Amino acid sequence: MEIDKWWRRWSLLALLMIVGAAEASDVTYDGRSLLIGGQRKLLFSGSIHYPRSTPQMWPSLIAKAKEGGIDVIQTYVFWNVHEPQPGQYDFCGRYDLVRFIKEVQAQGLYVTLRIGPYIESEWTYGGFPFWLHDVPGIVFRTDNEPFKFYMQNFTTKIVDLMKSEGLYAPQGGPIILSQIENEYQNIQKAFGPDASRYVRWAAEMAVGLQTGVPWGMCKQTDAPDPVINTCNGMRCGETFTGPNSPNKPSLWTENWTSFYQVYGGLPYIRSAEDIAFHVTLFIARNGSYVNYYMYHGGTNLGRTSSAYVITGYYDQAPLDEYGLLRQPKWGHLKDLHAAIKSCSSTLLEGAPKNFSLGQLQEGYVFEEEKGGCVAFLINNNAVNNVTVQFRNRSYELLPKSISILPDCENVNFNTANVNTVSNKRIVTPVQNFSSADAWEQFQEGVPNLDETSFKANSLLEHMNTTKDKSDYLWYTLRFENNLSCNEPTLSIHSAAHVAHAFVNDKYIGGAHGNHDVKSFTLELPVTLNEGLNNISILSAMVGLPDSGAFLERRFAGLTSVQIQCSEKEFYDLTNSTWGYQVGLAGEQLQVYKERNNGDEVQWSQLGDVNNQKLTWYKTTFEAPEGDCPVAWDLSSMGKGEVWVNGESIGRYWILFHDANGNPSQALYHVPRSFLKASGNVLVVMEEAGGNPLGVSLTTVSVSTSHQHSSNLSFPSAT
Ligand SMILES: *[C@@H]1O[C@H](CO)[C@@H](O)[C@H](O)[C@H]1NC(C)=O
Ligand SMILES: *[C@@H]1O[C@H](CO)[C@@H](O)[C@H](O)[C@H]1NC(C)=O
Ligand SMILES: *[C@@H]1O[C@H](CO)[C@@H](O)[C@H](O)[C@H]1NC(C)=O
Ligand SMILES: *[C@@H]1O[C@H](CO)[C@@H](O)[C@H](O)[C@H]1NC(C)=O
Ligand SMILES: *[C@@H]1O[C@H](CO)[C@@H](O)[C@H](O)[C@H]1NC(C)=O
Ligand SMILES: *[C@@H]1O[C@H](CO)[C@@H](O)[C@H](O)[C@H]1NC(C)=O
Ligand SMILES: *[C@@H]1O[C@H](CO)[C@@H](O)[C@H](O)[C@H]1NC(C)=O
Ligand SMILES: *[C@@H]1O[C@H](CO)[C@@H](O)[C@H](O)[C@H]1NC(C)=O
Ligand SMILES: *[C@@H]1O[C@H](CO)[C@@H](O)[C@H](O)[C@H]1NC(C)=O
Ligand SMILES: *[C@@H]1O[C@H](CO)[C@@H](O)[C@H](O)[C@H]1NC(C)=O
Ligand SMILES: *[C@@H]1O[C@H](CO)[C@@H](O)[C@H](O)[C@H]1NC(C)=O
Ligand SMILES: CC(=O)N[C@H]1CO[C@H](CO)[C@@H](O)[C@@H]1O
Numbered sequence: 001m002e003i004d005k006w007w008r009r010w011s012l013l014a015l016l017m018i019v020g021a022a023e024a025s026d027v028t029y030d031g032r033s034l035l036i037g038g039q040r041k042l043l044f045s046g047s048i049h050y051p052r053s054t055p056q057m058w059p060s061l062i063a064k065a066k067e068g069g070i071d072v073i074q075t076y077v078f079w080n081v082h083e084p085q086p087g088q089y090d091f092c093g094r095y096d097l098v099r100f101i102k103e104v105q106a107q108g109l110y111v112t113l114r115i116g117p118y119i120e121s122e123w124t125y126g127g128f129p130f131w132l133h134d135v136p137g138i139v140f141r142t143d144n145e146p147f148k149f150y151m152q153n154f155t156t157k158i159v160d161l162m163k164s165e166g167l168y169a170p171q172g173g174p175i176i177l178s179q180i181e182n183e184y185q186n187i188q189k190a191f192g193p194d195a196s197r198y199v200r201w202a203a204e205m206a207v208g209l210q211t212g213v214p215w216g217m218c219k220q221t222d223a224p225d226p227v228i229n230t231c232n233g234m235r236c237g238e239t240f241t242g243p244n245s246p247n248k249p250s251l252w253t254e255n256w257t258s259f260y261q262v263y264g265g266l267p268y269i270r271s272a273e274d275i276a277f278h279v280t281l282f283i284a285r286n287g288s289y290v291n292y293y294m295y296h297g298g299t300n301l302g303r304t305s306s307a308y309v310i311t312g313y314y315d316q317a318p319l320d321e322y323g324l325l326r327q328p329k330w331g332h333l334k335d336l337h338a339a340i341k342s343c344s345s346t347l348l349e350g351a352p353k354n355f356s357l358g359q360l361q362e363g364y365v366f367e368e369e370k371g372g373c374v375a376f377l378i379n380n381n382a383v384n385n386v387t388v389q390f391r392n393r394s395y396e397l398l399p400k401s402i403s404i405l406p407d408c409e410n411v412n413f414n415t416a417n418v419n420t421v422s423n424k425r426i427v428t429p430v431q432n433f434s435s436a437d438a439w440e441q442f443q444e445g446v447p448n449l450d451e452t453s454f455k456a457n458s459l460l461e462h463m464n465t466t467k468d469k470s471d472y473l474w475y476t477l478r479f480e481n482n483l484s485c486n487e488p489t490l491s492i493h494s495a496a497h498v499a500h501a502f503v504n505d506k507y508i509g510g511a512h513g514n515h516d517v518k519s520f521t522l523e524l525p526v527t528l529n530e531g532l533n534n535i536s537i538l539s540a541m542v543g544l545p546d547s548g549a550f551l552e553r554r555f556a557g558l559t560s561v562q563i564q565c566s567e568k569e570f571y572d573l574t575n576s577t578w579g580y581q582v583g584l585a586g587e588q589l590q591v592y593k594e595r596n597n598g599d600e601v602q603w604s605q606l607g608d609v610n611n612q613k614l615t616w617y618k619t620t621f622e623a624p625e626g627d628c629p630v631a632w633d634l635s636s637m638g639k640g641e642v643w644v645n646g647e648s649i650g651r652y653w654i655l656f657h658d659a660n661g662n663p664s665q666a667l668y669h670v671p672r673s674f675l676k677a678s679g680n681v682l683v684v685m686e687e688a689g690g691n692p693l694g695v696s697l698t699t700v701s702v703s704t705s706h707q708h709s710s711n712l713s714f715p716s717a718t
Contacts, residue, residue: 025169027176027213029228033249033288033348034214036110036169036176040348042288044337045072045112046295047254049121050100051081052313053298053323055093056673058103061296061323066107068318068330069337072176073104074112074253074291076119077158080129081304086150089157094301097158098165105167105174112291113162114179114253115206117154122260122300122309126546130468133552140552141184143194143201152205155180159209170212177289179253180206183219183232190549196222203227218253232256232293234270237281250286254293255279257329258316262308262515263542263656263664267316272332273401276415279333280402283340284364284376286352292333297321299669302648303471303641306546307497308515310665311650320425321669322629324702331420339413343406346372357388361397365408373408423702427667429633430624431697439692440603442591444584444614446502448534449478452579459574462496462539462557470583471641471651475558476536477578481528485565490535492522496556498540498639500613500687504533507613510688512656518556526563535573537561538614540687542651584685586616592643592683611689618683621697623675628699630675631667632682636694640685647674655688667698 025037033040046065053061062073081095091097104111118141119127132138138146167173180202188195199217203224206215216228221244223229231240232254243250257275259268279290297314299321305311315321318330325331340347350366350373357363360380367373379386379397387396390405397403401416433439449455452474459475466473490508492499496518500510503526511522539557564570586592591601603618624630632642632649639653649670654663684692 025172027169029214029247029249031243031246031249032286034176034251040288041071042283042340042344042348043071043110043290044069045074045110045289045291046070046318047074047291047293048296049075049078049294049298049313050097051078051094051304052300053094053296054671054673055096055099057323057671058100059107061319062104062107062109064319064323064325064330065295066109068295068334069341070109070292070295072110072112072289072291073295074114074293075100076114076116076121076123076127078119078121078123079117079127079154080123080125083129083154083157085129086131091161098161098167101162101167101174102165109174110169110176111167111174112177112179112253113158113175114182115155115158116179116182117151117158118182120182120547122306122313122546124304124306124468124546125544126306126551128551130463130544133464134467138552140550141181141187141198142191143197148198148201148205151202155206156209159211162211168212175211176213177216178206178211178213179216179218180227181217181220184217185219185221186547187549200224216251216253235278235281237278237285237287240282249288250282251289252282252287253289253291255282255290257292257294257318258297258314260297260314261310261312261664263310263653264308264514264658265310265664266658266660269316272329272418272420273416275329276332276336277400277402279336280340280376280404280415281378283347284378284402288348292318295319296323298323299650299671301650301671303468303543303651305651306543307518308542311652311668312665320702322631322700324425324629324700325423327423327702327704328418328420332418335419336413336415339404339406342412343372343374343404346374346406350374357390358386361386361388363388363390367408375405375408377403377405421704423704426701426703427631427633427698428701429696429698431621433619433621433695433697434693436606436609436693438619439606440618441606441612442586442601442603442616442618443607443612444586444616446505446536446614447474447476447579447581448505448536449476449577449579452476452581455577455579457575457577459558459561459578460580461555462541463544463554465557465580466541466582468544470587471541472582472584472587473539473557474536474581475539475561475578476534476581477561477573477576479528479533479535479563479571479573481530481533483528483563483565483571484569487525487527489564490522490524490526491560491562491564492537492558493519493560494522494539494556494558495519497542499558500538500540502536502538503527504529505536514656519559528563535561542653584614586685591616591618592648592685593646594681606692609691609693613687613689615686616683617686617692618681619692621680621682622678623672623680624697624699626699627672628701630670630672631698631700632670633667633696633698634684634690635663635666637684637690637692638686638688639690640687642668642685643681643683644670644674645676645681649674654690667700669700
């Protein structure tokens, strides 16, 4: 009897423990939402990409996301940084994916892991390591054996790594959702019937890895079961056609908080009110997971940005490039999250109903049998306040707004009523470098044919020649001049992205394409010597392409070169003997690296800074006091790349102006962890002619001095 009782008690407890442990972390889904430990969840998620900041920044970024009401941190996995050579892996420093996920877990948030491994993400080559280009017979992202081998190999590597660290939810880890492929439907047509075979293969391969958590495919309406099709876009409440099965929840994996910016482009400003409207609409229309792309964009350090994309990434996100709160966006979305969380169990368990409230007004109600009730009152009229009747009460709705009534009676939030005060970025110069004594320089030479490392009787494709070891490729030629005219034209066509022409060591001009039209023509009058002339053309890329079908077949660099006297008298040099040099001499010498025995590189005094092409500049500086973020103001420079203490902080391109005549980006972030207290070294590769005497070191902060709007009073129920 005693024993029997004891036994029964124990078995019950053991059963509870087993069920409890399993339920606490199993992730499944139904037609309403993801279920974690058997519980439906309404989740707000924010994208933060670990290699776009530093491990020192991660804890505070994640903490600010949590404080903003974010439940899940979403990140892609960046294949090219993790597997720089086949089978050689790197998970150190900024690439320490496990440390990043554990930091999220330590702060009590979940993780969505978008493995891809094609990610686009305005990341060079869409995240593919460049060696994939040279795998014989490869065609990316279709039913192609070599591609599928490497895709499966890397996906398995990541899943195994996550499992070995216990990071999936059923193991007690934070990962609740994963993604395979990425917006494949955009390019699916290009591959004919192979495409759907590939989609099915990708889904089966991913599901076969048995992570214990669901997989999603974004922008893939036919995602095979059990993979969930999810929405990416700015207005998924309006555009999403819904899950492809009644048993799948409505998930929004990318709600763009802004848009990435390209050189020559203006920042895309999306208001807090507009984001809040579309998020709320998506929730009203049965959505249960919304991810902000990006919540923190960060910095495309080094040469990681894709073609023509600027170094700062989604600076307009709720956390700006430096990780500072962007107000009122951050605060308004925090208020929205709190308003929705206050009634999420009714939203998840209640029966949804919708009805018209007027020509441009509609209502969505979630009602539980036990009495809970939540209403969303929507005014699609973008101009006027409108009063609607709901349950015998009047509600005044602001133009283009949604009011949330967590009890179907009182309004606790209106998407257009922003209670957060705006802030403004303050950039404070802390050190000037206007003295020539502060600088040293290293002048790049212009190689001629004899000095190049290899030759070919054609114009070689740029990427296939550099293997992305550098942005730069020299094309050099010896031209025997026997033309009849005095001032012929040098005519160059390039498929991408930038070209600078030199004749007999003298710079004669350059040109570039842009994000939308990458190819361009350069036509320059040239003065040639009689007899031999050395022609050297520097082709430069500003990031590899990241989107579209057949990425492995893209063409960049020079496609034709002619010297013309007239339409009839010209030389086509396209198939002449060209000599090639990959990269700059300074890159080969690694002049940006700190060294103790400084004799390998001959730095010299600063020369005439007016319009010096292809020059490396160096100076030293003190770390600014305090802990404000640090940035270089490079407004006086032209185009190139910057290093601090040997770490590249990215490309810059000041000369490429936007529609208002300003550089798209003048400030370049230096993560604090790159700095020492003193004796920091700045090295700049200036390609196009800029003045280093005008650069300054700044700190960046935000103020609340710029009052946004006082509280709009909530229209009261009458
Ligand atoms: C992945 O490929 C490497 C060789 O590059 C091989 O050593 C490894 O076993 C493969 N892993 C899987 C999971 O196929
Ligand atoms: C929400 O879900 C309910 C029940 O499945 C359905 O009747 C309704 O059409 C859905 N609403 C929208 C906007 O899809
Ligand atoms: C309810 O929502 C659905 C889905 O958007 C829509 O087709 C339908 O017209 C709405 N019903 C009413 C009565 O407004
Ligand atoms: C709408 O109502 C608010 C407050 O009730 C008021 O401040 C605002 O001026 C009104 N807007 C329009 C377009 O009438
Ligand atoms: C609204 O008012 C009418 C008449 O006054 C009443 O019959 C009805 O029950 C009321 N409805 C609600 C939801 O209160
Ligand atoms: C830098 O130079 C500018 C212009 O000469 C000057 O206004 C500014 O005060 C200087 N800043 C510092 C930190 O020396
Ligand atoms: C790339 O270069 C190699 C020689 O290095 C050549 O065999 C191959 O055809 C080139 N591929 C493309 C796509 O240009
Ligand atoms: C110019 O030189 C080229 C060889 O470089 C030769 O083929 C051509 O006939 C010469 N033209 C004239 C007008 O001499
Ligand atoms: C061209 O380059 C060769 C070396 O390859 C050099 O000897 C010659 O002086 C150069 N010619 C001119 C005009 O610069
Ligand atoms: C250069 O060579 C290629 C391949 O042999 C040929 O297709 C092309 O017409 C040639 N171009 C010129 C300008 O001779
Ligand atoms: C703005 O509204 C919020 C919420 O209703 C309230 O807590 C706050 O005190 C108001 N602020 C001002 C300046 O009226
Ligand atoms: C699905 C969707 O809403 N896509 C939109 C995302 O935002 C871009 C840029 O504003 C629009 O062009 C797309 O239509």
